[in-house]
Amino acid sequence: SQQGEEDPQALSIQEGENATMNCSYKTSINNLQWYRQNSGRGLVHLILIRSNEREKHSGRLRVTLDTSKKSSSLLITASRAADTASYFCATDRYTGNQFYFGTGTSLTVIP
Amino acid sequence: KAGVTQTPRYLIKTRGQQVTLSCSPISGHRSVSWYQQTPGQGLQFLFEYFSETQRNKGNFPGRFSGRQFSNSRSEMNVSTLELGDSALYLCASSFLSGGSYNEQFFGPGTRLTVL
Numbered sequence: 001s002q003q004g005e006e007d008p009q010a011l012s013i014q015e016g017e018n019a020t021m022n023c024s025y026k027t028s029i030n031n032l033q034w035y036r037q038n039s040g041r042g043l044v045h046l047i048l049i050r051s052n053e054r055e056k057h058s059g060r061l062r063v064t065l066d067t068s069k070k071s072s073s074l075l076i077t078a079s080r081a082a083d084t085a086s087y088f089c090a091t092d093r094y095t096g097n098q099f100y101f102g103t104g105t106s107l108t109v110i111p
Numbered sequence: 112k113a114g115v116t117q118t119p120r121y122l123i124k125t126r127g128q129q130v131t132l133s134c135s136p137i138s139g140h141r142s143v144s145w146y147q148q149t150p151g152q153g154l155q156f157l158f159e160y161f162s163e164t165q166r167n168k169g170n171f172p173g174r175f176s177g178r179q180f181s182n183s184r185s186e187m188n189v190s191t192l193e194l195g196d197s198a199l200y201l202c203a204s205s206f207l208s209g210g211s212y213n214e215q216f217f218g219p220g221t222r223l224t225v226l
Contacts, residue, residue, distance in 0.1 A: 033214070033215075035217075041219055041220065042115075042201060042217040042218050042219045042220055043201065043203075043217040044217070045214050045215065045216065045217075048214055088154065090154075090215075098144075098156055098159060098167040098169070099144065099146075099156060099203075099215065100156065101146075101153060101154035101155075101156075102153075103153050104153065104154075
């Protein structure tokens with residue numbers, strides 16, 4: 001079974017707006033990562049946050065992690081049409097390189 | 112560096128056949144993981160290989176198997192194909208396995224259709 005669940009499942013915003021998507025997971029983790037997937041293609045790594053970190057920034061991306069609530073959020077600021085994609089969170093445990101992906105949020109940015 | 116490559120990109124098979132998919136990781140990466148992606152189940156972990164050894168295995172039947180060669184290239188095999196095996200199969204490589212930083216780099220995937 002999957003480890004994570006993203007919320008919302010789908011999100012539609014206007015270009016320039018901010019997009020926030022959330023991820024919840026079930027067990028203790030080592031790291032949490034966010035990936036982007038464009039239309040059935042391979043996944044692109046966006047950002048990694050470790051279990052002892054609470055917030056991380058990368059360009060227009062901001063990720064937060066709350067291990068007490070077993071949840072993470074991804075904020076994309078000043079969205080662009082090129083940000084249209086599905087976004088997945090993935091968690092790994094301490095026992096190895098086995099990743100559990102959430103169900104994904106489908107983001108549509110309208111020009 | 113060249114990215115992760117997967118061959119073939121598209122494949123059509125019939126029920127009962129078997130199929131072999133190939134993945135070449137980024138040079139220097141020793142960990143290769145395989146995932147199955149379907150609309151209904153999402154992305155599911157199949158297995159991970161590190162230095163030619165299977166380190167982790169997901170919850171898939173024995174029809175799904177894999178191996179890794181000394182040059183880190185990996186293959187996965189699915190025998191006795193079923194309609195439900197139709198999916199995008201993604202391969203990912205990373206430098207470490209089980210370490211504290213496991214960014215995975217994904218290939219473009221192989222789209223398998225079982226008729």
